[in-house]
Amino acid sequence: MMLRTLIPVVLLLALPAMATAQDDAPEILEPDVAPTLSHFAEAVYPPVALREGREGAVLLEMLVLETGRVDSVIVVDGLAPDLDAAAAAAVAEFVFTPAEAGGEPVPVWVQFEYVFSISEQTRFxxxxxxxxxxxxxxxxxxxxxxxxxxxxxxxxxxxxxxxxxxxxxxxxxxxxxxxxxxxxxxxxxxxxxxxxxxxxxxxxxxxxxxxxxxxxxxxxxxxxxxxxxxxxxxxxxxSAYNEYEVVVYGRGEETEVSRQTLSVTEVERIAGFGGDVIKSIQALPGVARPTMENPAAIVIRGSGNYDTRFFLDGIDIPLLFHYGGLKSTYNSLSLGSVDMYPGGFGTSFGNAIGGVVELKGRPGRKDRWRTVLDASMLDASFHTEGPLGDKFSLTLSARRSFIGEVMDAALSGNDDFNMAMAPYYWDAIGRLDYDPAPGHHLFATAFAVKDKMSMVVADAQEGSASVNAATDEVAMDIRFSRYILGYDARLGERVQNTFRAAYGRQSESGHVFGHFDWEGGGPLWQLRDELSVSWNPWLATVVGGEWIRTPYTYSVAAEGWRRSTVEQTFGLQGVWANLELRPTKNLLLIPGVRYDYYDHLDKDEVSYRSSARWRYHPDRSFTASYGTYNQMPAPSGQSTDPVFGNPDLPPTLARHATLGHEWRINDRLSLKVEGYHNTQELIPSETDSLGLNFAPDTDARMYGFEFMLRHEPSERFFGWISYSLGRSERQYSRRPSTSVTEWDPADWILFEMDQTHHVEAVGSWNLGRNWSFGTRIQYVSGVPVTPLLSYSSGLFEFDADSGEYIEVGGEYLSDRMEPYFRTDLRLDKKWINKRTIWTAYLDLQNANYFVHNSPEGFTYNYDYSEREEYGWIFMPSLGLRVEF
Amino acid sequence: MKTLLTAILLVSALLTGCGDGFPGQEMSLGTEDKTRPYAVTVEPPEVAPGDTVTVRLRYQAARPSDVVSTWRVALDYATGPYEADEIERRLVPLPDVAPPVVDQFGFMTQVFQYAVPDSVPLWSTAIADVITDPSMLYILDLLEPDGVGEPPHKTEVDAWLRGLTPDDLAAMNPLERTATQRLADLFSCSIRFRVTLDANTSVDVTRNLTVRYSSRLGSDNVNVNAEITRFEIGVIPAPDVDISDLEEWEDRIVWYAFDGTSENGLPEARVPNEPGNTYLVSVRQDPQLYTSPFELDQTLEEQGDYRWYFLRLDAPESGHDLYVDEEGEPTEMFMLDEDVRMLLPGGDSNFRLLSVVYDKRPEWIQYAAVPGATVTVGEVVFEAP
Structure with missing residues (x-):
């Protein structure tokens, strides 16, 4: 296609000499007025020349008659014949306003340069x-x-x-x-x-x-x-997939000095947790390795199992794990992050003397609707999330185990197992998020959990039918729900408010043959609000309050004991206030005070807590904290029961002191070390001799050092190495166990979950081609055990009331199990399709079983003179997940 | 599919860190170089303060002559629901216990009588100095006994119960009489006998005794040791019969009573040992009825708890496991009930079988109730055809 690209350059020259040379040509006079081009004719760019990229200027001379028409054209300086001809042909069609001489039109020779430009051609x-x-x-x-x-x-x-x-x-x-x-x-x-x-x-x-x-x-x-x-x-x-990546690391200065935070991304593919983020807190520094006796235990810095409080978005939840600690109750797919406070925590948290675990849900993503289906040998789950218009998002998830069905199907008709089992759990989460305006966020969460287990042993008649008629069955049913309304508002540049309101129900029932029977339930009401005001660069204040009421009705029976039926309201009212002082740019001091009132005890406590952070280098800080803590006597309810407890128990008290150092070595690596010294007093301990069931006369002290080197998630690797060195001791006023023969009330005795050394190496590697590999290696000191004199010294005791031998213990908890070593492995493979991601995973827990299986304890023969070790089994789990 | 699932479970079970356990050990006497107590019976199994009981210790020892027994009694024994730091106070030695009687197989029996001091309830921690037990308070409110104040003190209640005569009871209306008997049932404590058997090992044997005024006041909750109504060997003419299916075989079981006398002076049964049969030993007791301490109108039946022992007389150290589970494998004591399957060795064999039947009243544990115990012994000769 030829486009108009001609840029004429007109040179008008009087050429009288030429006129004299041509006798029959018109007379050429010296013009007074030069001709002007009134009509331009475009040359046809020869296609061949255009394709060949030939371009340039053709210099022509033409005779412009007194009529303005071109009479003759001469190529003065040509490019190529085709271009010259095209230029000449075009010029021949030019029309001029004639030149004038003496006021009359006259012919003149005009020189004209016709330019062929390819770029001019592309203009079209x-x-x-x-x-x-x-x-x-x-x-x-x-x-x-x-x-x-x-x-x-x-x-x-x-x-x-x-x-x-x-x-x-x-x-x-x-x-x-x-x-x-x-x-x-x-x-x-x-x-x-x-x-x-x-x-x-x-x-x-x-x-x-x-x-x-x-x-x-x-x-x-x-x-x-x-x-x-x-x-x-x-x-x-x-290059590497993690669908539900949630980044929670911030460079902002933390006000909590001991907090450990884990994100879903970090943990999901680490071995040993079955993809369960919440379980991974058991691998953080300061957290004891749970034993087989209580695999769901969260024992922090040598405190008791009941000393740690669990929250979901600021609201109490009673259970962190389904029974047996198999899975956490809150589905990781709906989880934003997990914060674990091993001690020295601020005034926001009351009724806890050990630690705090706070789960944080997350809003549904708004880019599109997405769904995840997951099935493993243990359970199956469903998760979906997506936008509802511009300002709303919704998350729904549900999970149900089917291990019970698998076991029941396997046992049915099998003569080797004369029992029927039906354990299952389910949990469900719904969360609606709403962003009405910048700085304002509302959410509503519905969270429900149920654990149910039944095991019927054919022909068994255990315990008393008056305790429970099903003397051939062990059964348990635990359920709870939480309906949470949250409103986070930035009320100004310097004012932020966090509000939570919750209603829930919880109930539990169960029996162990006819030996024990319990049932109870009731609602929970909880309000919580915290207002933060930053007055100036040097001063901020935080004030808050929480109100919890749990009217609970329960009934407990134990074989041989009066059934206890109680209607009681467990309540806590707490208020707190903190100052955040920054006397220098790099020093943050947070003194705080908290007041708690326990309804059912009709007792109150004031606690004082303070923390400090000195950022002496952009990447390095010293931290310190000291505080007093209290909680209602534990086990909650049982310890203050009128039949099985002591209603006059006071709150249990504690003190925490920490000193730490944080170093962000580079963008990926960080190192945190912290030492602590905690004490507890007025710990309720079981007693017969005082006729009280529980007496608040046990003290505790715990001290240790923790180290955590963390590699934050990168394209190829995430992991951490943690080391906890600690000691936890108790001082018992009375004999701590009937089987104990050697004990002194002045002695400080190791706590049953004391673990001197606890090393965890956790890592997950992306291997390329959507393969990933994770491992977790644990080395933990063995837990203390009481040596049995029946085993070691030939001392026995036969209870002729039952016809059974009983343990004869030596010095209480003076021995230890062998160190615990365990390796878990996990392999993930993803298949990425346009609209789906399929993942298969193989999780091998206790993979070292066939080489070395760490003992968890001993089983003894009838008179405790012989024993065998027992430990965890090799636990493979195969799962499949599809995301779309 | 089911086979696969079963296989998975079985493999998982095999992969557990647990070992094989110690089946068979507990029931077999005479195979270890130990002193093996297996029962302490107290006749009667509960008494009123001031009454006398007969205590009988039974054990088997590899070296009977080496065993030195030392008896004591704790006049204050109490425990709570958690059995955390039980009380065993006011230990009194019992120096005058006669030496045991021993037979050729090392079975030893030591018997003595003991008069329970009148003051036991007053010393006992099991009864609070000021009565706070809701059931007792309820009855005391109902009865308003003379000399019992408000709040009621233990000494006052003890004095009132102790002072009641049959005439006093007869003078009461039925409700008052029953309430009084229930109060006596609840106003209970226990003492503990403790004997240490020293030889190459040292075994402490404890046996509690319920002390309360119930027997003196005619309560129908007074416990007596179980009456054994059957002790027999059963032969089922079929191999590997599941003991839990005995009812199906009821008409075809051949029972052999211990109606003879062995050369050791014990009841004896002679049973043909024929291949293809299933053998069992059964014991039955006549359980008593009693009322619940918490629901007075609730009548309950005693539960039996069965402990079984044996000694192969013709080959004491053979190590043969006589009592087996449904699969014919050595079992554990806690798996045994009133009917126990036996796996016989080939040929002739001769066993001494011992059954200890405990009659449990679990609802009364809080009130120091101690099970009665009855020992039944017999010898059985299995004769090959």
Whole structure:
């Protein structure tokens, strides 16, 4: 196609000499007025010359008659015959306003340079979109915003005829808005919705490539046809996948000095936790390794099992784990993060003398609806989340175990197992989030959990039918629900308020044959509010309050003892206030006070807590804290029961002191060390001799040192190494166990969960090709045990009331089990499709079983003179997950 | 599928860190170089303060002549629901206990009588100095006994119960009489006998005794040791019969009573040992009825708890496991009930079988109730055809 690209350069010269040389030619006079071009005729750019890229100027002379018409054309300086001819032909069609001499039109010779320009020809290339596409992440369907898309033209030399040379064409379209030319390729970027387009791509084969960081490079070849719009749907595969990545690390200064935070991303593929983020807190420094006797225990810094309080978004929850500690009650897929406070925590948390574990839910993602289905040998779960308009998002998840069905199916009709088992658990979460305005966020969470277990032993008649008629059954049913309303509001630049209101129910029932029977239940009401005001750069205040009421009715019976039926309201009212003082830019001091009133005890306590953080280097800080703590006597309810407890028990008191150092070595590595010294007093201990069931006469002291080197998640690795060195001791006023023969009330005795050394090495590697490998290696000192004199010294005791031997213990908890060593392994493989991600995982817990199985304890023969070790089994778990 | 699941479970069970356990050990006497107590019976199993009981210790010892027994009695014994730091106070030696009688197989019996001091309830921690037990307070409120104040003190209640005569009871209306008997049932404590058997090992044997005024006041809750109504060997003419299915075989079981006398002077049964049969030993007691301490109108039946022992007389150290489970494998004591399957060795064999039947009243544990115990012994000769 020939386009108008002529730029005439007109040189008008009087050439009288030439006129005299040609007798029959018109007389050429010296003009007074030069001719002006009134009509320009465009030369036809010879197609061959255009394709061949020939361009330049042709110098012509023409005779312009007194009529203004061109009479003769002479090529003075030509380019090529075809171009010269084209130029001459065009010039011949020019029309001028004639030159004048003496007021009369006169003919004149005019010189004219006709320029053939290819770039002028490309000016006529039309700008239109003929390729439109969308780039999304494979599997997640997340649109990739700002991603680079490159169009290359591998067959440019074989392009079908373009009217202009290839380079000229490409150069021209490379200047179209939204795309640019770079090294012979066109480059465009996606918009926020992952969409991209290219304009005026020439017909033929185009290779699109998507070179973006974090994604595997890939190409797509598209055939462009003339005058057709091509749609391209492109999917980029991430170098490493983690669908539910939640980044919780902030560089902001923390006001809590001992907090450990874990995100879903970090833990999901680490071995040993079955993909359960909450279980992973058992691998954090300061947390004891749970033993087989209580695998769901969270024992922090040598405190008791009941000394740690659990929260979901600021609201109490009674259980962190389903029975046996198999899985946490809150599905990790709906979890934002887990904060674990091993001690020295601030005034926001009351009724806890050990530690605090706070689960934080998260809003549903708003980019699109997404769903995850997961099934393992243990359970199956469903999770979905997505937007509801611009301001709402919804998350729903549910999970149910089927291990009971598997076991029952296996046992049914099997003579080897004369029992029927039906354990199962389920949990469900619904959360609606609403962002009405910037700085304001509301959410409503519904969370329900049920654990149920039944084991019927055929022909068994154990215990008393008056305790429970089902003397052949062990059964348990625990359920609770929480309905939480949360409102986080930034009420100004310096004012922030956090409000929570919750209603819930909890109930439990069960019996162990006819030996024990219990049932109880009631609602929970909880209000909590915390207001933070930053008055100036040096001073901020935090004030808060919480109100909890749990009217609870329960009935407990034990074989041989009066049934206790109680209606009681367990309540806690707490208020707290903190100052956040910053006397210098790098020093933060937080003194605080908290007041708690325990309804059912009719007792109150005041606690004082303070912490300090000195950032002496941009990446290094010293931390310290000291505080007093209290909690209602534990086990809650049981210890103050009128039949099985002591209603006059006071709150249990504690003191925490910590000193630590934090060092962010680089963007990935951080090192935290902390020492602590805690004490407890008025701990309720079981007693017969005082006729009280429980007496608050046991003291505790715990001290230790913790170390954590953490590699934050990178493309290839995440992990940590933690080491806890600690000692936890108790001082018992009375004989701590009937089987104990050696004991002195002045002695400080090891706590039963004391673990001197606890080393955890945890890591997860992306191996490429969507394989990942995780491992967890534990080395833990053996727990204290009381040596049995029946085993070691030939001392026995036979109880002729029952016909059974009983243990004869030596010095209480003076011996230890062997150190515990365990390795867990996990392998994940993902298959990424455009709209789905399939994941298969194999989790091998206690993988070292076949080489060395660490003992958890001993089973003894009838008179305790012989024993065998027992320990965890090898626990393989195979699972499959699909995300779409 | 079920086979697969079963296999998974079985494999999992095999993969546990637990060992094989110690089946068979506990029931077999005479195979270890130990002193093996197996029962202390007290006749009667509960008494009123001031009454006398007969205490009988039974044990088997590899070296009977080496065993030195030392008896004591704790006049204040109490424990709570948690059995955390039980009380065993006011230990009194019992120096005048006669030496045991021993037979050729090392079975020893030591018997003595003991008069329970009148003051036991007053010293006992099991009864609070000021009565706080809701059931006792309820009855005391109902009866308003003379000399018992408000709040009622232990000494006052003890004095009142002790002072009641049959005439006083006869003069009461039925409700008052029953309430008085229930109060006597609840106003209970225990003492503990403790004997240490020193030889190559040292075994402490404890036996508690319920002390309360119930027997003196005619309560129908007074415990007596179980009366054994059957002690027999059963032969089922089929191999490997599940003992839990005995009812199906009721008409075809051949029972052999211990109606003879062995050369050791014990009841004896002679049973043909024929292949293809299933053998069992059964014991039955006549359980008493009693009322619940918490629901006075609730009548309950005693539960039996069965302990079984044996000694192979013709080959004491053979190590043969006589009592077996349904699969014919050595079992554990806690698995045994009133009917126990036996796996016989080939040929002739001769066993001494011992059954200790405890009659439990679990509802009364809080009130110092101690099970009675009855020992039944017999010898059985299995004769090959």
């Amino acid at each position: 290339i039309a700008e239109y979109v003929n390729v439109r596409g969308r780039l999304r992440e494979m599997g997640t369907r997340v649109p990739l915003a700002g991603a680079m898309v490159v169009a290359a033209f591998p067959d440019s030399l074989a392009r079908p005829a373009l009217d202009v040379p290839w380079d000229a064409y490409l150069d021209r379209i490379g200047h179209f808005a939204g795309q640019y030319l770079e090294e012979g390729r066109l480059v465009a970027f996606t918009d926020d919705d992952g969409r991209f387009s290219f304009k005026s791509l020439p017909p033929g084969e185009v290779v699109f490539s998507f070179p973006n960081a974090g994604y595997e490079a890939f190409q797509e070849t598209v055939l462009i046809a003339a005058e057709e719009l091509v749609e391209v749907d492109s999917w980029a595969r991430r």
